[in-house]
Every structure is written in C-alpha cells, then in structure tokens.
Amino acid sequence: xxxxxxxxxxxxxxxxxxxxxxxxxxxxxxxxxxxxxxxxxxxxxxxxxxxxxxxxxxxxxxxxxxxxxxxxxxxxxxxxxxxxxxxxxxxxxxxxxxxxxxxxxxxxxxxxxxxxxxxxxxxxxxxxxxxxxxxxxxxxxxxxxxxxxxxxxxxxxxxxxxxxxxxxxxxxxxxxxxxxxxxxxxxxxxxxxxxxxxxxxxxxxxxxxxxxxxxxxxxxxxxxxxxxxxxxxxxxxxxxxxxxxxxxxxxxxxxxxxxxxxxxxxxxxxxxxxxxxxxxxxxxxxxxxxxxxxxxxxxxxxxxxxxxxxxxxxxxxxxxxxxxxxxxxxxxxxxxxxxxxxxxxxxxxxxxxxxxxxxxxxxxxxxxxxxxxxxxxxxxxxxxxxxxxxxxxxxxxxxxxxxxxxxxxxxxxxxxxxxxxxxxxxxxxxxx
Amino acid sequence: xxxxxxxxxxxxxxxxxxxxxxxxxxxxxxxxxxxxxxxxxxxxxxxxxxxxxxxxxxxxxxxxxxxxxxxxxxxxxxxxxxxxxxxxxxxxxxxxxxxxxxxxxxxxxxxxxxxxxxxxxxxxxxxxxxxxxxxxxxxxxxxxxxxxxxxxxxxxxxxxxxxxxxxxxxxxxxxxxxxxxxxxxxxxxxxxxxxxxxxxxxxxxxxxxxxxxxxxxxxxxxxxxxxxxxxxxxxxxxxxxxxxxxxxxxxxxxxxxxxxxxxxxxxxxxxxxxxxxxxxxxxxxxxxxxxxxxxxxxxxxxxxxxxxxxxxxxxxxxxxxxxxxxxxxxxxxxxxxxxxxxxxxxxxxxxxxxxxxxxxxxxxxxxxxxxxxxxxxxxxxxxxxxxxxxxxxxxxxxxxxxxxxxxxxxxxxxxxxxxxxxxxxxxxxxxx
Numbered sequence: 001x002x003x004x005x006x007x008x009x010x011x012x013x014x015x016x017x018x019x020x021x022x023x024x025x026x027x028x029x030x031x032x033x034x035x036x037x038x039x040x041x042x043x044x045x046x047x048x049x050x051x052x053x054x055x056x057x058x059x060x061x062x063x064x065x066x067x068x069x070x071x072x073x074x075x076x077x078x079x080x081x082x083x084x085x086x087x088x089x090x091x092x093x094x095x096x097x098x099x100x101x102x103x104x105x106x107x108x109x110x111x112x113x114x115x116x117x118x119x120x121x122x123x124x125x126x127x128x129x130x131x132x133x134x135x136x137x138x139x140x141x142x143x144x145x146x147x148x149x150x151x152x153x154x155x156x157x158x159x160x161x162x163x164x165x166x167x168x169x170x171x172x173x174x175x176x177x178x179x180x181x182x183x184x185x186x187x188x189x190x191x192x193x194x195x196x197x198x199x200x201x202x203x204x205x206x207x208x209x210x211x212x213x214x215x216x217x218x219x220x221x222x223x224x225x226x227x228x229x230x231x232x233x234x235x236x237x238x239x240x241x242x243x244x245x246x247x248x249x250x251x252x253x254x255x256x257x258x259x260x261x262x263x264x265x266x267x268x269x270x271x272x273x274x275x276x277x278x279x280x281x282x283x284x285x286x287x288x289x290x291x292x293x294x295x296x297x298x299x300x301x302x303x304x305x306x307x308x309x310x311x312x313x314x315x316x317x318x319x320x321x322x323x324x325x326x327x328x329x330x331x332x333x334x335x336x337x338x339x340x341x342x343x344x345x346x347x348x349x350x351x352x353x354x355x356x357x358x359x360x361x362x363x364x365x366x367x368x369x370x371x372x373x374x375x376x377x378x379x380x381x382x383x384x385x386x387x388x389x390x391x392x393x394x395x396x397x398x399x400x401x402x403x404x405x406x407x408x409x410x411x412x413x414x415x416x417x418x419x420x421x422x423x424x425x426x427x428x429x430x431x432x
Numbered sequence: 433x434x435x436x437x438x439x440x441x442x443x444x445x446x447x448x449x450x451x452x453x454x455x456x457x458x459x460x461x462x463x464x465x466x467x468x469x470x471x472x473x474x475x476x477x478x479x480x481x482x483x484x485x486x487x488x489x490x491x492x493x494x495x496x497x498x499x500x501x502x503x504x505x506x507x508x509x510x511x512x513x514x515x516x517x518x519x520x521x522x523x524x525x526x527x528x529x530x531x532x533x534x535x536x537x538x539x540x541x542x543x544x545x546x547x548x549x550x551x552x553x554x555x556x557x558x559x560x561x562x563x564x565x566x567x568x569x570x571x572x573x574x575x576x577x578x579x580x581x582x583x584x585x586x587x588x589x590x591x592x593x594x595x596x597x598x599x600x601x602x603x604x605x606x607x608x609x610x611x612x613x614x615x616x617x618x619x620x621x622x623x624x625x626x627x628x629x630x631x632x633x634x635x636x637x638x639x640x641x642x643x644x645x646x647x648x649x650x651x652x653x654x655x656x657x658x659x660x661x662x663x664x665x666x667x668x669x670x671x672x673x674x675x676x677x678x679x680x681x682x683x684x685x686x687x688x689x690x691x692x693x694x695x696x697x698x699x700x701x702x703x704x705x706x707x708x709x710x711x712x713x714x715x716x717x718x719x720x721x722x723x724x725x726x727x728x729x730x731x732x733x734x735x736x737x738x739x740x741x742x743x744x745x746x747x748x749x750x751x752x753x754x755x756x757x758x759x760x761x762x763x764x765x766x767x768x769x770x771x772x773x774x775x776x777x778x779x780x781x782x783x784x785x786x787x788x789x790x791x792x793x794x795x796x797x798x799x800x801x802x803x804x805x806x807x808x809x810x811x812x813x814x815x816x817x818x819x820x821x822x823x824x825x826x827x828x829x830x831x832x833x834x835x836x837x838x839x840x841x842x843x844x845x846x847x848x849x850x851x852x853x854x855x856x857x858x859x860x861x862x863x864x
Binding site for chain 1: 514516517519520523524527530531534535537540542544545548549550551552555557558569570571572573604639640654655657658661662663667684685688689691692694695722725726727730734776779780781782783784785786787788789790791792793794795796797798799800801802803809810811812813814815816817819821825826827828829830831832833834836837840842843844846847848850851852853854855856857858859860862863
C-alpha cells in the first residue's frame, strides 16, 4: 500500500528539501550526453538516423514515405472516431481558441515626439513544430493545446510529431491535428525533436518547437535551442501539481487533485502544502484510500513518486506555505483556501492556478481554454506556458520626418560622440 | 584603401553565400568549449573566479567589495557628467519608456462558457541581470535600452554588469543605470554572465539575463540558458545592418547607413542589397570615400569585415532582394525604396526597420524609443528584440462555478477515459 509522507518543512534536512524542490530535473542532466549523440546523428544523417531510432526506441520500422499521416488515414480517423469524443474535441478546441485569441497583441504605432514615430508589428513565425508525447498513452488534448494557439497566431506551416509503436495513430490525435491544419508525422522522441530542428529529407526544419516530453525529449529541446537556433517554448519536464490549503479546505478534493497530478508517471509530483496538521492527516488518509482504487500501472507510478517528489508539506503558517509555493513554482496550483482570489495575488510563481472548490486541475487540462502546456521544474519563475506569443515575433520600425530628425539631431550627436561612433554621426549629418 | 565588393547573388558560389548568411556565428561555435570551462569555474568558485577572470581578461584587480558601484561613485557621476549629455540621456530614457509602456499586455479574464472562466495575469520577473558591453568603448545607450523596459515591467531587483579596465566607470553609464534603479557591478565578460546566472557571494542570481556582447558573452549566455535555468532574451551577436534599395534611393544615405553598422567591430556586417547596378556602383564609391575619413580604428574594423561579412549584394530584381532580406533576417533594416510602408509588409524577418529617407539607423539606436537590442545572426527569424515581454511572465488561472463544472463534466470524462487518466476523472467525480 502507498505511503503518503507528511514532511514538516521546518524540520526537514537540506538534502530532502533540495530533492523536493529540484524534483526530476536531476534525471534530465543525467541523460544529456547520450541525447547529444543522437541529436548529432539526426543532424548529420537525416531520415536514415530517424528510421534507426524509431526502430530502436519504439520498435517500429518506418520508411520515410510512411512518416507522414496520409490523407487516407485522416479520412479514416474521422470515420472511426467516437462521435461524442469528436464533439468534446471540437468544443475544447473552440475554447482554447477563444482564450488565446484574447491574448493576441495588437500592432502599436506611436508618435513618441513630433515627427518621431516608433511602431511594433505582430507577425507569426513562419513554421512551428509541435511535439505530442505518446508511447504510454495518447494525448489529443496536448495536440489541441499546441496547435490551436499556433493556428490563432496564423503560423502558415504547422507540423507535429508523435510516436507510434504500430505504424498507426489513434483517430483522436489525427483529428485534433487536422482541425488546426497540422501536418502530422509518426515519429517521436529525441529523433523527432532533432528532425524538426535541423530538417531532414522528409521533415521540414521549423522556427519554433513546443511541447512536453520525457527527460530525453526535454534534453533534446535544450540542445537544439543552442545548436540549431530553434526557439523552444521552454524546457519541458514531468507534470507537477500542488495544492495550497487552509484548515477549511475539503480534504477529499485535495487528495483527488494531488493524485490527478501524481498519476502521470513515476517522475511526476503531487504535493499538498498546508499549515493545518489536521487537514494534512485527513488528506493522507483519503489519498492512500483513493490510490488503492486506481489501476495497477497508475498505482505503481504514484507509489514511485511518493518516495521521491510527492507528499504533504506541513508549514508553520500560511505565509510559509505561500513562500514554499513561490520557491517551488509549480506547474499547476490549486488554491483551496478561503478567498482564493486574494491569495492568488501573493502567488508569483505558478504556471496556472485553479481557484476555489469547483475547479479541479482536470478542467484546465482539457476544457477551460487556458493552456495546459506549462513550465515545470521551477521554470515557472521566469517562463510562461504556451500562448500565442510562443508562435509570434514582434519586429519594430521607426519613421522620422525631416523635422523629426532635426529635432533630435543634437542629442544623437552627443550620444555618437560619447560612445565613439563617427560613422553613426555621419549617417545623420549626410542627410543635411 | 578599403574595397567594397559587389556580389552578384545569382553568380555567387554556395560557400560565399553561406559565409555571408552565416556571418560571425561561426566564431561563437569556436569559443564554446573554452567558455564552458570559465562558466563552470564561476559556478563552482563564485567571487574568487570572478576576481581571477577580471584580472586575466580586463587586467584589473578588484576585491568583491569593489564590484558594486558605490553611492559615492553615483553622486560623483551626476556631478561629472556633461549637462547636455545628461539631458539627452533623460530624453532617450523617457522615449524608451513611452514606447515600451505602450507594449504592456493587459490582464485578461474571459468567461469562455457560462461558469467557466479563464484568466491571464501579467507579472514582472522578480530579478533581471543586464549586460552592457564595454572595453572598446562605453555604452550608456545600451544601459537605457535594457533598463528602461525592465523598469516599465516593474522588475523589483535590476542589476547590471559592465567591464572596467581601470576600476572606474564612465559617469554616463552610471547615471543611466541609476535613473532606472539599477544596481551596477563593474565586471564584464563571461564571468559576469556566469555570476548573474548562478549568483556568487556578492552578485545575486537573476531570473533573466539580457544584453548584447561579443562571441564570448554570447556563448556564455547560451550555456547558462541550458545549465542555470536562466531565461535569456536571445543569444546576442555582433551588429548587422542592411539597406534594401531601389534605383531611386539616395546613394550617399545608403553608404552612410552601411558604414554606421560596419564600424561596430571587425565581426560586424553592413550590407546593401539592390537590383540596381547603377546604385550599387554609386554606393561603392561613396562608401570607399567615407571610410577614408574615419579614424584609424573604425577604418580597420570596416576593412576587416568588408573581407568577410560586409558588401553589396546585387540581385536580379526587387523580389530577389526581398527574399534575401527575409533569409538573412538582419538586425537593422533600412528600406530605401519608394513606398517603404508597402514594402515593409513583405519583410517577415528583421529586428527593426527604418523607413524612408529621414530615418538613419542611428536615430533608432539612441533616441526614437524603439529598442536597439535586437536579434542578430538570423535569430530575427524566430526571436524579437528586447521588450517589456523580456521581463514579464504570464501565469494563467481558471475559475469554475458548480454549474460550470457540471456543464463540461461529461466532456472531461471523455478526455480522461480516452487518454487513460482515472485519477483526473476522480478529481471531478469526487466533487459531486
């Protein structure tokens, strides 16, 4: 039976604190060297290397002509998909588009001084490469979370990669991709990231790579960000969820939310942080009870991460709990306290926040329209989740009138002289 | 005397094309390994390593207590700065703030469906580390370009590093930092980037590092982006400027703008692209003539980069010139064509664009308010220049009412079942 530990934060040793705060980032560091070699192989040998690693890692023998999901497979997917699931997918897609359309930055043009105009355009990146994990399960929801914002941003060439072990993909993932005009390739893992970053004979090179993945996929994204000039949304990592709760929280709801994050995989984290020892103990009981009712594979994942990254943190008071949240920077945070909106103002670092009793993390994962592809592993301190910005760029421009240039000319001269740029000065002088 | 080459793009070999398009990125790759060792040393040995490299690279012996610019030095700087330059700095700072304040994204909250609310907050990063190059010259304008947007974004802890060879800094850089509440450290190069990324006994660790630099500084930023979880604005590189011109362009203006970019350093690039052979030849003459009038050091830089990265590209027609611009993705682009606004719509990749005859690159570098710290080395394809976004994050949130959750419940169930997440499903069910 699973054991949920209650850690008194004040009494915890530095090593245990570090393990909980660092979570599975360690594992990513460990695989870096190996991943580098595979990335290099794909960079140098293109499709041949992709074929090799699809066989090695996914056990599937694919020809380059089979990488891409065909028109026929798309047609079949629409025929085979459960009609209710299709409706749910379309509804989720619509909601994501509504929320992300509201994020689209407008073009800006202002006359900073008379005759001195500065502007900023909003332009889509030309191409995007989405990564949708697979293997353990299929994730049409992830396809929507990545492709709908890219579509809203008006990216012309959107491709996606997802692994297969059978040469086939599930109909829901195919349909989710097709709804947003995504060209879908049946390759996964490191080889997919490298293929999209450098391009191969079959797979086009893209401007941005976005999407979650295991430590290998995450390491590959970090490598190509530096080596291939690919923009990456943020280095992805295993799922994390945290609940901050006061003594009035519903202990069952807390337990269920914790489990919903911990069930992702052996390296996920589901954490409750509270100053109420009573609540902590109640949540422990509910959690252990609920875990028992899960299928074996999920139970195994949770038992595994309960030993390392998941558990209950007991703090001295609410402020210490808030500080812990901000230091941890969880991917998902549930605020199970009175007046959650007020408490949210004190949360600086979290990918997304679920407020109140009727907002399980599950809702945001699938249907609310907010993005569920969010920074993990403390990256929430300085990165944001997937948004239209992931797929946009903002070139600026300047327009001066003759009188505008005259007006700022003497100040330009001062800067040019002080910084030692006679050529810059001449570029102004030559006009008069 | 300097020689400006006219390259007929159609007749150029692949190797020459690649050299022009790749520009000095090659040099960054070459220094990577060496930079890695220095970064690691600073990570492990903090201030001691910083002291060592300041001595080694800048020839200056600093104690940790001397890193930070003191209150007294700030007071002295205000006393010593030229009063007209101070006015120019304040005016530039104001213009940058006006333009960047216009970029601030608003908080968003929308009811996606009845009882289903999604929101997005705009929050400043907690800390920012700015890098202002030095050594060859001093750049108070760069300090403004980095610190004004950070201030507008409301970053609480803003620090900056800039090198010194004399234990002193110029008054203008000190004042520019102080105007935006920046704590300034007199250290530069790789050791400064590493110090801000990992923190030392004296220098605080920051959430984002932004700023231009030489290939060593650029390599260091790329390394810490992966290793220290530091957000970096974009990997910086040497300055580049391009002029796209038709046969009606003013050849003197084109020559002067080309030179103003090429004078930055031996690895900079100043390029004219035009389909008019007549213009190309005129610009060549003016350029060669203007170079002669520059001081020796600038002349030497330009002669150097004219052999490698700078020159005139002659295309078959306007469309090929536009295609070249988009493939190159220049940091600065001047549109010296009729109807520049219409032509701008065809430019997808450029950091910033100067339109018309009265807009030299110089103006945007110092006084227009648009940012002059821009992506180089083709990064303009997928990155944007410094903006308030560099210093912001956008956590989202969800709020559901009981009826809102009921409304989407069956669709949530479908997703949970299809993707195999019983724990996610339970987190909804447990509430009813």
